[in-house]
Amino acid sequence: MYKTEAIGKVSKDAPFEKMIIGREGTSDDDVEIDIKYCGYCHTDIHLVNNDWGFTTFPCVGGHEVAGVAVKVGSNVKDVKVGDHIGVGYFVDTCFNCEYCENNDEVNCIKGITSTSCGHIQHGRIKTDGKQTYGGWSKKMTVNRRFCSIIPESYPLEKAGPVFCGGITMFTPLYEYNAFKGGLKVGIAGLGGLGQMGVLLAKAMGNNVTVISSSARKIALANELGADNYVAQNDEEGMKKAEKSLDLIIDTIPASHDINPPLNLLKKKGTYVVVGVAPEPFQVHAFKLLTDQVKITGSATGGMKITQECINFVAKNNILQKTEMINSFDEMNNVTELLNKGNDSGLRCVIDIEKIFS
Amino acid sequence: MYKTEAIGKVSKDAPFEKMIIGREGTSDDDVEIDIKYCGYCHTDIHLVNNDWGFTTFPCVGGHEVAGVAVKVGSNVKDVKVGDHIGVGYFVDTCFNCEYCENNDEVNCIKGITSTSCGHIQHGRIKTDGKQTYGGWSKKMTVNRRFCSIIPESYPLEKAGPVFCGGITMFTPLYEYNAFKGGLKVGIAGLGGLGQMGVLLAKAMGNNVTVISSSARKIALANELGADNYVAQNDEEGMKKAEKSLDLIIDTIPASHDINPPLNLLKKKGTYVVVGVAPEPFQVHAFKLLTDQVKITGSATGGMKITQECINFVAKNNILQKTEMINSFDEMNNVTELLNKGNDSGLRCVIDIEKIFS
Numbered sequence: 001m002y003k004t005e006a007i008g009k010v011s012k013d014a015p016f017e018k019m020i021i022g023r024e025g026t027s028d029d030d031v032e033i034d035i036k037y038c039g040y041c042h043t044d045i046h047l048v049n050n051d052w053g054f055t056t057f058p059c060v061g062g063h064e065v066a067g068v069a070v071k072v073g074s075n076v077k078d079v080k081v082g083d084h085i086g087v088g089y090f091v092d093t094c095f096n097c098e099y100c101e102n103n104d105e106v107n108c109i110k111g112i113t114s115t116s117c118g119h120i121q122h123g124r125i126k127t128d129g130k131q132t133y134g135g136w137s138k139k140m141t142v143n144r145r146f147c148s149i150i151p152e153s154y155p156l157e158k159a160g161p162v163f164c165g166g167i168t169m170f171t172p173l174y175e176y177n178a179f180k181g182g183l184k185v186g187i188a189g190l191g192g193l194g195q196m197g198v199l200l201a202k203a204m205g206n207n208v209t210v211i212s213s214s215a216r217k218i219a220l221a222n223e224l225g226a227d228n229y230v231a232q233n234d235e236e237g238m239k240k241a242e243k244s245l246d247l248i249i250d251t252i253p254a255s256h257d258i259n260p261p262l263n264l265l266k267k268k269g270t271y272v273v274v275g276v277a278p279e280p281f282q283v284h285a286f287k288l289l290t291d292q293v294k295i296t297g298s299a300t301g302g303m304k305i306t307q308e309c310i311n312f313v314a315k316n317n318i319l320q321k322t323e324m325i326n327s328f329d330e331m332n333n334v335t336e337l338l339n340k341g342n343d344s345g346l347r348c349v350i351d352i353e354k355i356f357s
Numbered sequence: 358m359y360k361t362e363a364i365g366k367v368s369k370d371a372p373f374e375k376m377i378i379g380r381e382g383t384s385d386d387d388v389e390i391d392i393k394y395c396g397y398c399h400t401d402i403h404l405v406n407n408d409w410g411f412t413t414f415p416c417v418g419g420h421e422v423a424g425v426a427v428k429v430g431s432n433v434k435d436v437k438v439g440d441h442i443g444v445g446y447f448v449d450t451c452f453n454c455e456y457c458e459n460n461d462e463v464n465c466i467k468g469i470t471s472t473s474c475g476h477i478q479h480g481r482i483k484t485d486g487k488q489t490y491g492g493w494s495k496k497m498t499v500n501r502r503f504c505s506i507i508p509e510s511y512p513l514e515k516a517g518p519v520f521c522g523g524i525t526m527f528t529p530l531y532e533y534n535a536f537k538g539g540l541k542v543g544i545a546g547l548g549g550l551g552q553m554g555v556l557l558a559k560a561m562g563n564n565v566t567v568i569s570s571s572a573r574k575i576a577l578a579n580e581l582g583a584d585n586y587v588a589q590n591d592e593e594g595m596k597k598a599e600k601s602l603d604l605i606i607d608t609i610p611a612s613h614d615i616n617p618p619l620n621l622l623k624k625k626g627t628y629v630v631v632g633v634a635p636e637p638f639q640v641h642a643f644k645l646l647t648d649q650v651k652i653t654g655s656a657t658g659g660m661k662i663t664q665e666c667i668n669f670v671a672k673n674n675i676l677q678k679t680e681m682i683n684s685f686d687e688m689n690n691v692t693e694l695l696n697k698g699n700d701s702g703l704r705c706v707i708d709i710e711k712i713f714s
Contacts, residue, residue: 099624107624107649109600243466267456267464273645280639288630288654292464295652297645 001025001128005356006137007331008060012050016331018356019058022128026141029124032071033085033142038135039064039160040325040334040348042253047117055117055131062135062350063089063115064160066150076144084150086310088163089300091115091132091146092122103304105145135160136350148307154314161192161320161347162313163306169197169249170309171301172272173204176247181205186248187226188261190217192347193251193274196320198224203316209245211261232260243291245269249298255279258295265293273297322347326354358382358485362713363494364688365417369407373688375713376415379485383498386481389428390442390499395492396421396517397682397691397705399610404474412474412488419492420446420472421517421706423507433501441507443667445520446657448472448489448503449479460661462502492517493707505664511671518549518677518704519670520663526554526606527666528658529629530561533604538562543605544583545618547574549704550608550631553677555581560673566602568618589617600648602626606655612636615652622650630654679704683711 001022008019026032044061046052065087072079079085093100093108100108113119116134120126124143127133133140150159178185181204187197188211201208202225209228210221221229230241241264248261253275262271262283271293273281283295301309312318323346325331334348358379365376383389401418403409422444429436436442450457450465457465470479473491477483481500484490490497507516535542538561544554545568558565559582566585567578578586587598598621605618610632619628619640628650630638640652658666669675680703682688691705 109624267466270651273642275642276646277642280641282637282639283652284637285630285632285634285654288652289633289656290654292654292656294627295640295645297642297647297649299646299649 001126002139004137004139006060006133007328007350007355008058008133008136009048010058012055012057016328018328019060021058021060021133021137023133023139023141024126026071026073028073028075029143030073030141031069031076031079031085031144031147033065033067033087033140033147034070035065035067035135035137035140035352037066037157037160038062038350038352039164040136040331040350041161041164044116044134045335056129058129059117059131060133060136061116062137063087064164064349065115065135065140066156066159073144079144079147079149084152084154084156084159086148086150086159086163087115087135087140087142087146088148088167088306089115091118091142092124094122102302104302106300106302136352138352138356145303148303148310150310151314154310155319157324157349157351158319158322159310160349161322162310164300165193165196165320165347166200166313167301167306167309168274168299169193169200170312171305172247172249172274172298173197173200174305174308175298176270176272178206178247179204183207183246184209184244186211186245186261186264188248188250189252189275190220191251191253192320195220195224197249197251198226199318200312202226203312203318209241209264211248211264230264238263243267248272249274251275252277258283259287262287262293265291267291268293270294270296274299320347322349325350328355331355358483359496361494361496363417363490364685364707364712365415365490365493366405367415369412369414373685375685376417378415378417378490378494380490380496380498381483383428383430385430385432386500387430387498388426388433388436388442388501388504390422390424390444390497390504391427392422392424392492392494392497392709394423394514394517395419395707395709396521397493397688397707398518398521401473401491402692413486415486416474416488417490417493418473419494419707420444421521422472422492422497423513423516430501436501436504436506441509441511441513441516443505443507443516443520444472444492444497444499444503445505445524445663446472448475448499449481451479461659463657463659493709495709495713502660505660505667507667508671511667512676514681514706514708515676515679516667517706518679519667521657522550522553522677522704523557523670524658524663524666525631525656526550526557527669528662529606529631529655530554530557531662531665532655533627533629535563535604536561540564540603541566541601543568543602543618543621545605545607546609546632547577548608548610549677552577552581554606554608555583556675557669559583560669560675566598566621568605568621587621595620600624605629606631608632609634615640616644619644619650622648624648625650627651627653631656677704679706682707685712688712
C-alpha cells in the first residue's frame with residue numbers, strides 16, 4: 001500500500017479537499033501511472049454527491065484518466081515506462097465470463113469495478129477505503145488490462161474524455177457497421193456526446209445527420225462537419241427525412257419521445273440509446289412489426305475497442321473542446337461549468353499538476 | 358377477366374354468402390390455382406368486419422391459400438401444372454426497391470398489395486372490385502413470385518396457415534440465428550403463433566423455454582416438446598431464468614409489460630415482437646444501456662424465406678391442429694371458434710370443395 005494525494009470529499013456536503021489516500025502497490029501485472037489530467041464529468045457529480053445512494057466517504061472521483069507509466073510489472077510486456085496511459089470507467093472485472101473472454105469486459109457478468117466509488121470485488125484493485133478511489137489523484141495503479149496506450153502524438157490533456165464520452169460514441173458506431181463508412185448516421189442531441197458522435201461518424205466516412213429539438217444548433221452542427229440537420233419542430237424537414245437513416249445514436253439525457261426520430265430510420269435500421277433519459281421510452285408493437293427497427297443501447301466499451309478508439313481518435317486528430325480546472329475553487333464551482341459544457345460540448349479536465357501546486 | 362365463386366360479404370353487417378367475382382386472367386408470368394383449402398384467421402375477422410376502416414365491399418377474405426396449379430404462364434419455368442401451391446399475405450409488390458431486390462418483398466418500400474382487401478397498385482393483380490379478393494374462392498391467379506411450392510408430401514389441408522403464422526415465426530428464428538440450432542430461445546405466449554414457434558425452434562435444434570402468464574399451459578408446452586417453462590407469476594422461477602435466453606419471440610396480442618420477459622434475455626440478446634399489442638411498450642434507457650438488448654419486430658417474410666419455411670415444415674413434418682370449416686353456417690359462427698382456437702393453437706381452415714358442394 002502506498003500513499004498519494006487526491007481530491008475528495010469527506011461527506012456529501014463537504015467541499016473538495018486535498019486528502020491522502022492509500023492504494024495497493026504495483027504487482028507484476030500492473031501499471032503505475034503518474035496522472036497528468038483527469039476529466040470531471042456529470043457522472044462524477046452524481047457520485048461525489050451520493051445521488052445514487054451507494055457512495056461511501058471519503059470519496060475521490062474521476063474516471064477519465066490520462067497519465068504516464070512510471071512503473072510496469074514484470075508480466076507486462078507491451079507497456080513501457082514513459083508510455084502515455086489512459087484509464088476509463090472501470091478498473092477490474094472477473095476475467096473469466098463469456099464477456100471478459102470476448103474482450104467485452106464492460107459487460108462482465110459479475111459486474112465491473114468502477115474506477116471511482118466502485119465495488120472492490122475481483123481482487124486486482126485495493127485501497128485503504130471501502131471503495132475504489134478515482135483518478136483525481138497524483139498516482140494510481142491499475143492492472144494492465146484496463147490501461148489503454150495513448151499514442152504519443154495525441155495531446156494528453158484531451159485524452160481523458162476519450163475514455164468516457166469518446167468510447168461511448170465509438171462503440172455503437174463500430175458495432176453497427178459505421179466504422180467502415182458509407183452509412184447514413186443520425187446523431188440525436190448535440191451536447192458533448194453528440195458532438196463527439198458527429199466528429200467520429202464523419203471521420204469514419206459516413207453521411208451524418210444531426211437531429212435536434214430546434215434549429216438552434218445548426219451552426220455548431222455545420223462547424224463539426226455534419227452533412228444534414230433536422231429540427232424536430234420543423235414538420236416539413238422531419239417528413240422529408242423520413243426513413244432516410246441506417247443508424248441513429250440517441251444521446252439525449254432528458255425524457256423524450258423516441259418516435260419522431262424513429263421515423264427517420266430506414267426499415268431494419270438500428271436506434272441506439274446512450275443517454276440516460278429518466279422516463280421510459282414508449283414504442284408501439286405496430287411500429288416494430290412494420291419497420292422492424294431495432295432499439296437497443298450501448299455503454300462505454302470493452303478494452304480492445306477502447307484501444308481502437310484512442311488509436312482512431314489520435315490518427316484522425318479528433319479534439320474535443322476542454323475547459324481546464326486548475327484550482328480547488330474551480331472544483332467546488334464545477335456544476336455550473338459542466339452544465340454550460342454539456343451544451344457547448346465542452347469537457348472539464350483537471351490539470352493534476354497545477355491543482356496540487 | 359374470368360369469373361369464379363367466392364365466399365364474401367356485401368357489407369360489414371351482412372352474413373357470408375356465395376358470390377361470383379371477377380379476376381384478371383392468367384398472364385405469361387402467372388400461376389392459376391384451384392384452391393383446395395384456405396385458412397380463416399383473426400386478421401380476416403378484422404378485414405371482413407371493416408375494423409380497420411379500409412375494407413371496401415363486396416369483400417372476400419383469405420390469405421392462407423393452399424391449392425393446385427392448373428395453368429402456368431409461359432415465362433414460368435419452375436412451376437408445373439399439378440404442383441401444390443401456397444399463397445400467403447401478399448400478392449404484389451413493386452419488384453424494384455432495395456427490399457424487393459433482396460427477396461424481402463414484405464418490406465417493399467411502395468407497400469405490399471395484400472391478398473385480400475389489398476390496395477391494387479403494382480399492376481400484376483386485377484379484380485372487378487376495388488380491392489383484391491382473397492383466397493376464400495375456388496380459383497385465383499397470382500404472379501409466380503408470390504407462389505410457394507408446397508412439397509407433395511405435406512398434407513395440403515395443413516399448409517395454408519404455414520403461410521401466415523408459420524412464416525411469422527420462421528422469419529425471426531431464421532434472421533436471429535436460431536435456424537442452425539444451439540440457441541436458448543424463449544417463446545412468450547402459447548397461442549397459435551407461440552405453438553408454431555415452439556415446434557419450429559425445437560425442430561431447428563434449439564433449447565426452448567415457454568414464457569406464459571401462469572402455469573396453466575405447462576402440459577401443452579410439454580406436449581409440444583418445450584424444454585423449459587416459466588410462469589410470470591412464479592417469482593422464483595422468473596428469478597432463476599434471469600439472463601438465460603439468447604432470443605425471445607413475443608407472440609402476445611394483448612397489452613402487456615415486456616420488462617419481465619426482457620429480464621430473461623442475456624446481455625445483447627434479441628427480443629422480437631410479432632403480436633400486435635394495442636398499448637405501447639415501455640422500456641427504460643437504463644435497461645438498454647446496461648444489457649444492450651435489442652428490441653425489434655417481425656412480420657411474415659419475403660418470398661425466398663417463405664419457400665424455405667414450407668420446405669422446412671414439410672421436411673420436419675410439423676403439423677398444426679386444424680379445425681375444418683365445411684359450411685356457410687360455420688363461417689358465420691367462426692369468431693367463437695377462432696377464440697377457442699387461439700388458446701388451443703387450433704387453426705381454422707375452410708375446405709373449399711366441401712363448402713361449395
